[in-house]
Amino acid sequence: MFEVLFEHISKKITLSKEEEDKLKPFFIPKKYRKRQYMLQQGDICKYIAFVEKGMLRSYQVDDKGNEHVIQFAPEGWWIADNYSFLTGNPSNYDIDVLEDAEVLLITQASMEEMLQTIPVMERYMRILMQNSLISMQSRIACTLGSNAEERYQGVLKALPNIAQRVPQHMLASFLGITPETLSRVRKQLLKK
Amino acid sequence: MFEVLFEHISKKITLSKEEEDKLKPFFIPKKYRKRQYMLQQGDICKYIAFVEKGMLRSYQVDDKGNEHVIQFAPEGWWIADNYSFLTGNPSNYDIDVLEDAEVLLITQASMEEMLQTIPVMERYMRILMQNSLISMQSRIACTLGSNAEERYQGVLKALPNIAQRVPQHMLASFLGITPETLSRVRKQLLKK
DNA sequence: GAACCACCTTGATCTATATCAACGAAATTT
């Protein structure tokens, strides 16, 4: 159950076997079924989740009922509403399950204790946050500077495994365009 | 010269007087004049900068020559191209100075050494990155779900000091709209 | 296996925002 997590951690820092064993109890393993909610708007986000298997997504629903995908999280990714998790305020986002999933949950309190117990994890979390920040920044740059077609090609290149795995209308939502527009963009690209 | 930095750090972690003194030598104080570049596209971003005074901004220039502001950084903010800084690859961004500035620079190597020397700074950096990530995420949510007017009102609320301090066309660029559109949005709002 | 639903496509039309152009007011440079 912890294979993917330890693999992920070992790419950024080194944990001894003992540290790995100390790490495990801080997490709550959990299985989710497709379509199940992990978080709903108005809830407080009590856990950060590491995805061992399957896929989740976070999204926002606007006043017209349109969904806007913030993040996809397949195996090896973390997902949460960091804002709600950190502040304890109700979340504006929903998180649900796209493919039957196995996740490792950790609460705010456990996270703090874990970071005390295994200080090098502070470094892991820092690197994690830094990398997420970098990809968020490039996403913003892309949104500001590129049209629908370029953004689609960008995500195909940056996240090929995700782009090919999620329903097209969700990818459209992630890109900030309508499903119709994405369909037309794809048609255009096929011609070339 | 270190007042703003220490103030900022003390909001997230506690440093002893000795630690503060140990911290200083890792930084290079530097002054920049308005309109000066701190980083240009194609350069490698050698420093992360903490702004003690003045204001900088990072932006991307697209193929049509349009500027897209990624970030504004007044006093108390950090700025860099994290991607280039971390990987050592050439940057796609420019960073320049909007108001005469005093900054504290730190190189990749100094940062690593600093984190070794004062481990609690690892925590500070983690919190810093996490908070940046949160604001980036809400910016993306805003871009996906809101129109020009709502985004303008959003930035007025979220970053009032910045929104009122930068030229309007740069704020437009930050919001992903043209200066003309921002001008019209403002006119609309004045009527109400 | 029939009914239903989620998903994608295509066409027609609409709209928010971009683009182009011109002007006046500040601000900066000489």
Next chain:
DNA sequence: AAATTTCGTTGATATAGATCAAGGTGGTTC
């Protein structure tokens, strides 16, 4: 202080992408 550049505004027009509507396909459920 004259000249020049930068900045914001306004109007006219263009356009990328949204919206509305309909139909087709494949998978899921009863």
